[in-house]
Amino acid sequence: MSGTLYLVATPIGNLEDMTFRAIRILKEVDIIAAEDTRQTRKLLTHYEIANRCVSYHEHNKRASGPELIRLLEEGQSIALVSDAGTPAISDPGYELVVAAIEADITVVPVPGANAAISTLITSGLSTERFAFIGFLPRDKKKRKQELEKTSGFTGTVLFYESPHRIVETLTHMLVVWGNRAICLGRELTKRHEEIWRGTITEALLKFEQTPPLGEFVIAVEGFNGDAQAEDPTGQWWSELSIEEHYNHYLSNGADRKQALKQVADDRGVNKKQIYAELHVE
Numbered sequence: 001m002s003g004t005l006y007l008v009a010t011p012i013g014n015l016e017d018m019t020f021r022a023i024r025i026l027k028e029v030d031i032i033a034a035e036d037t038r039q040t041r042k043l044l045t046h047y048e049i050a051n052r053c054v055s056y057h058e059h060n061k062r063a064s065g066p067e068l069i070r071l072l073e074e075g076q077s078i079a080l081v082s083d084a085g086t087p088a089i090s091d092p093g094y095e096l097v098v099a100a101i102e103a104d105i106t107v108v109p110v111p112g113a114n115a116a117i118s119t120l121i122t123s124g125l126s127t128e129r130f131a132f133i134g135f136l137p138r139d140k141k142k143r144k145q146e147l148e149k150t151s152g153f154t155g156t157v158l159f160y161e162s163p164h165r166i167v168e169t170l171t172h173m174l175v176v177w178g179n180r181a182i183c184l185g186r187e188l189t190k191r192h193e194e195i196w197r198g199t200i201t202e203a204l205l206k207f208e209q210t211p212p213l214g215e216f217v218i219a220v221e222g223f224n225g226d227a228q229a230e231d232p233t234g235q236w237w238s239e240l241s242i243e244e245h246y247n248h249y250l251s252n253g254a255d256r257k258q259a260l261k262q263v264a265d266d267r268g269v270n271k272k273q274i275y276a277e278l279h280v281e
């Protein structure tokens with residue numbers, strides 16, 4: 001008889017977010033397949049789980065996946081864990097689940113922490129309907145296409161993003177969607193947990209003052225056709241002073257000349273006017 005594949009959620013920060021069942025399953029299975037065995041060892045040590053741990057990650061999944069399926073077919077039970085949160089959600093696991101289903105192996109969820117859902121439920125944005133996008137493509141064109149695809153979606157849209165790219169991503173969102181209400185779930189369940197609510201432009205201004213640090217989930221209000229439709233040209237800068245608008249481009253890597261030109265282009269006015277307004281030397 002085949003073994004069972006358990007998909008075991010682990011904490012996204014706070015170790016207390018481990019469920020009793022997750023601990024029991026991790027103790028009972030024959031093998032734990034982990035994204036990063038060193039990282040998972042820390043968790044296992046904390047819960048005094050001394051179990052065989054093998055690696056299953058993005059770069060070895062083609063070799064490791066079939067081997068895990070073979071072990072399951074032999075009757076071994078396996079728990080799949082990722083570095084943090086729910087396996088198969090922007091983490092390795094999906095392909096293993098598909099292969100297990102094809103091999104007629106029972107797949108059992110052991111639910112727990114997830115960063116996207118934790119942000120959604122605290123966001124104050126609609127939970128009635130939502131879409132999970134995960135990480136946007138890095139390629140600018142594909143990123144824009146992905147945002148365009150969801151531009152008319154009326155539910156909340158959820159993204160994962162690294163602190164290095166969050167300003168660029170929010171800027172892209174402004175350009176494609178206009179200014180929308182957002183919630184940023186930062187360092188959830190950790191010491192510096194922050195649930196920040198505001199608009200995209202407010203978030204960009206905030207990051208000009210305090211650069212983004214830590215792990216982020218972005219929850220964005222869906223298309224509502226009213227306030228956003230009043231700003232169909234993506235005039236995200238309309239709430240900013242000329243100086244704030246100019247500083248926005250500077251902090252995104254433009255030099256003074258480029259920033260001045262960009263502000264003038266956005267506002268459809270002459271560069272000289274912007275120059276005079278800013279008293280740029």
Ligand code: SAM
Nearest residue numbers: 012085086090114115160161187188215216217
């Ligand atoms: N499987 C995980 C889950 O269930 O949430 C997500 C893994 S994905 C590789 C990692 C991304 O999730 C991070 O870049 C960040 O966007 C988000 N994330 C993970 N932990 C977080 C936390 N404690 N606070 C905020 N975001 C977090």
